[in-house]
Amino acid sequence: VRGVASDTAGRGRRANLRLLTRALFAVSLTALVAIIVRLRGSGGTPPHRGGWRELSATDLEPADKP
Amino acid sequence: VRAVLVGLGAVGARCARQLLSSGSVRELVVFARHPSRVEGQAAALGGSGAVRLEELSASAFARSLGPASVVVLAANGAGLSLVTASLAAGVPLVSVSDDPAEVRSLLGLHDAAVGHGLALAVGAGMAPGLSCLLAAWAASTLDEMSEVHVATLGTGGPACAKRRHAALREPLEEWRDGTWVRRVASSGRELVWFPGQTGADCYRVNRPDVLLLQRAFPTLSWATTRAAASRRDRLTSWLPMLRRPHPEGTVGAVRVEVRGRRSQAAESVLVGATGRPALLAGAVAAAVAVRAAAGQLTAGAGGLASLVPSPGDLLAELSQRGVKIMTFERAGPVPAW
Numbered sequence: 235v236r237g238v239a240s241d242t243a244g245r246g247r248r249a250n251l252r253l254l255t256r257a258l259f260a261v262s263l264t265a266l267v268a269i270i271v272r273l274r275g276s277g278g279t280p281p282h283r284g285g286w287r288e289l290s291a292t293d294l295e296p297a298d299k300p
Numbered sequence: 301v302r303a304v305l306v307g308l309g310a311v312g313a314r315c316a317r318q319l320l321s322s323g324s325v326r327e328l329v330v331f332a333r334h335p336s337r338v339e340g341q342a343a344a345l346g347g348s349g350a351v352r353l354e355e356l357s358a359s360a361f362a363r364s365l366g367p368a369s370v371v372v373l374a375a376n377g378a379g380l381s382l383v384t385a386s387l388a389a390g391v392p393l394v395s396v397s398d399d400p401a402e403v404r405s406l407l408g409l410h411d412a413a414v415g416h417g418l419a420l421a422v423g424a425g426m427a428p429g430l431s432c433l434l435a436a437w438a439a440s441t442l443d444e445m446s447e448v449h450v451a452t453l454g455t456g457g458p459a460c461a462k463r464r465h466a467a468l469r470e471p472l473e474e475w476r477d478g479t480w481v482r483r484v485a486s487s488g489r490e491l492v493w494f495p496g497q498t499g500a501d502c503y504r505v506n507r508p509d510v511l512l513l514q515r516a517f518p519t520l521s522w523a524t525t526r527a528a529a530s531r532r533d534r535l536t537s538w539l540p541m542l543r544r545p546h547p548e549g550t551v552g553a554v555r556v557e558v559r560g561r562r563s564q565a566a567e568s569v570l571v572g573a574t575g576r577p578a579l580l581a582g583a584v585a586a587a588v589a590v591r592a593a594a595g596q597l598t599a600g601a602g603g604l605a606s607l608v609p610s611p612g613d614l615l616a617e618l619s620q621r622g623v624k625i626m627t628f629e630r631a632g633p634v635p636a637w
Contacts, residue, residue, distance in 0.1 A: 284630040285628070286495040287627055289571075289615075289625045291617075294612045294615045294625065
């Protein structure tokens with residue numbers, strides 16, 4: 235009886251360990267995917283034509299509507 | 301004019317210099333939480349006006365309001381009690397805060413400000429602040445405005461850097477088709493071409509520009525705010541700051557894209573400004589404070605797009621003070637969106 239009980243307890247510990255390992259694996263995988271999703275991606279393309287021009291005080295003033 | 305300034309950090313010091321060099325401020329009372337730490341900075345302000353440095357306390361602040369013409373709050377979390385005391389004393393107030401929670405509570409004082417016939421300028425820094433002025437100016441060049449997209453690069457002083465760090469992780473709201481839509485911070489990657497700079501990847505952040513712009517332009521259908529961030533910034537945004545923020549940021553820019561219609565055709569106006577963020581914020585706060593002291597702002601609590609009757613004039617003044625205001629000129633047709 236003692237042998238059967240010891241065997242059952244051992245199987246229980248192994249099952250718990252397996253569950254913990256799987257949970258850790260799942261969490262690690264999720265974290266890895268989250269990091270990849272968060273960091274990768276393309277931002278777009280820069281403008282190929284045109285450019286920035288400084289506005290003078292006179293450029294700025296007439297644009298106001300009354 | 302006698303001005304009261306709360307906070308002498310990177311933005312506060314720039315604002316103080318601009319106020320003293322404006323020629324209209326004769327006396328500047330500076331309040332600091334630890335005056336002994338900023339004595340050197342206060343002594344080096346220069347300008348034509350007299351500077352007095354005092355320790356910040358409710359009683360000392362209330363005493364200073366008697367002969368004051370305007371109050372500038374250049375310290376995050378300065379407290380609503382200072383604002384209410386200022387309004388009760390009949391003194392207009394300018395706040396440079398970029399904390400959405402603080403901005404919301406200041407906007408809640410709109411009725412009190414209208415009741416006193418005073419202006420309570422909220423978010424009078426680089427973004428919000430200069431961003432709102434640029435959006436208002438760009439909108440004035442269109443017949444109809446439907447979208448505003450604000451992007452920023454760089455930070456001012458340590459308080460600004462800490463705020464940006466938090467803004468990259470806090471949940472935020474965007475204005476989309478007449479309603480507030482919840483978004484995840486640090487999402488929505490977009491390559492933004494800033495004036496005078498190279499392109500930078502920008503992501504959604506929790507900043508109050510959208511809130512202030514939506515109040516100024518209720519017919520807007522879409523408004524967003526983004527900030528330039530590196531992969532490390534985004535990855536570590538949920539952690540405490542890993543190292544001490546720099547005393548003052550060097551490279552900075554703000555870019556505003558306003559979309560709408562002109563003569564029945566779709567049009568997009570791109571405007572921006574470049575410079576040290578603390579310098580830009582200080583220049584805007586000082587220019588707005590001088591106007592508030594002269595009673596040239598609309599009464600009530602709101603952003604600069606709501607309170608400044610003529611954004612073009614204010615931008616022209618900033619341009620004369622050395623702020624580079626720029627526009628992007630396309631060589632081809634406006635792309636479809």
